[in-house]
Amino acid sequence: MIVAEQKPLAEIRQLLGDAQKVLIVGCGTCVTVCFAGGEKEVSVLASALRMMSKLDGQPMEVDECTVQRQCEWEYIDPLRDQLEEYDAIVSLACGIGVQAMNERFPAEITLPGLNTTFLGLPEEQGVWEERCQACGNCILGITAGICPIARCSKQLLNGPCGGSQNGECEIDPDVPCAWQLIWERVVELGRLDELIEIQPPKDWSTSRDGGPRKIVREDLRLAEEGK
Amino acid sequence: MADLLDEIGLGGERVAMVNLSSAMGPQFAEVVAEMMEKVQELGANPLANEC
Numbered sequence: 490m491i492v493a494e495q496k497p498l499a500e501i502r503q504l505l506g507d508a509q510k511v512l513i514v515g516c517g518t519c520v521t522v523c524f525a526g527g528e529k530e531v532s533v534l535a536s537a538l539r540m541m542s543k544l545d546g547q548p549m550e551v552d553e554c555t556v557q558r559q560c561e562w563e564y565i566d567p568l569r570d571q572l573e574e575y576d577a578i579v580s581l582a583c584g585i586g587v588q589a590m591n592e593r594f595p596a597e598i599t600l601p602g603l604n605t606t607f608l609g610l611p612e613e614q615g616v617w618e619e620r621c622q623a624c625g626n627c628i629l630g631i632t633a634g635i636c637p638i639a640r641c642s643k644q645l646l647n648g649p650c651g652g653s654q655n656g657e658c659e660i661d662p663d664v665p666c667a668w669q670l671i672w673e674r675v676v677e678l679g680r681l682d683e684l685i686e687i688q689p690p691k692d693w694s695t696s697r698d699g700g701p702r703k704i705v706r707e708d709l710r711l712a713e714e715g716k
Numbered sequence: 717m718a719d720l721l722d723e724i725g726l727g728g729e730r731v732a733m734v735n736l737s738s739a740m741g742p743q744f745a746e747v748v749a750e751m752m753e754k755v756q757e758l759g760a761n762p763l764a765n766e767c
C-alpha cells in the first residue's frame with residue numbers, strides 16, 4: 490500500500506492562509522488502512538482546524554467528506570458540484586489523490602494534508618516499513634523475494650557490503666541488512682548457487698531515471714467514437 | 717491526543733490517561749482530585765461555549 494502520514498497541523502493551517510470555508514477530503518483506500526487520511530482522520534483534522542481557527546480569532550467553517558478512491562476520476566467526479574462553495578480543499582489522500590483533485594477541478598485549489606512517504610506494509614500494529622520503490626523492473630525473482638532496491642541502503646545488486654555488521658546496516662542498527670536477509674533466505678531455501686552469479690548493473694531507465702512513467706494498454710482502451 | 721491539543725493551542729495538559737483497576741478506588745479519587753486541581757489552575761476551556 491501507499492503509506493503516508495499527516496502533515497503537522499501548523500503547516501496545514503499555514504497552507505490554508507485566509508480561507509474561511511474549507512472542505513477536507515479523505516480517501517478510503519491506502520491512507521485509510523495506514524490511519525493517515527481516512528474518515529476518522531478527516532474528522533479529527535476538521536475538529537482540530539475548527540478549534541485552532543477559533544482560538545486564532547478567525548473561525549473557519551470546515552466540512553468533511555471521504556471518497557472511496559481519490560486517485561480515480563469516477564470516485565471524485567461526484568464532488569464537482571459542491572466544490573465551488575469552498576475557499577480551499579485539503580486532501581488527506583496520497584500525492585496522487587491531491588494531483589487528481591487539482592487536475593480534475595482546476596478552478597479550485599486542493600492542498601496536501603499528508604506527506605506521502607513510501608510503498609510498504611504494516612510490519613506490526615502501528616509500524617510501517619518500506620518494501621518497494623516501484624523501480625519498474627522487479628528483481629525479487631533473483632533475490633529470494635526480498636528487495637535490495639527498497640531495503641538495501643546502497644541499493645546493491647551484489648551484496649552485502651562491508652557495512653553489514655551482525656545482520657544490521659551501518660546506517661542504523663534498527664535497519665536490518667537486506668543482503669543478510671537475502672543470504673539467510675537462500676540458504677534456507679537451498680538455492681545459494683543462484684546467488685553466486687554476479688548481477689550486471691541495473692537498467693534504471695524503467696525507474697525515475699527515465700522521467701515520468703506511463704503505461705498504455707491498447708487492449709483496455711475504449712475505442713473513440715467514430716473509429 | 718495531548719499532542720494534538722498542544723498543536724491546536726488548547727493545552728495538552730487538559731487531558732490525561734491513567735490505568736486503574738476497579739479495585740483501586742482510593743487511587744482513582746486521588747487521580748481525579750489531582751486532575752481537578754490542574755484543570756482549575758488552567759482555567760476554563762476557551763472554546764467551552766463554542767464547540
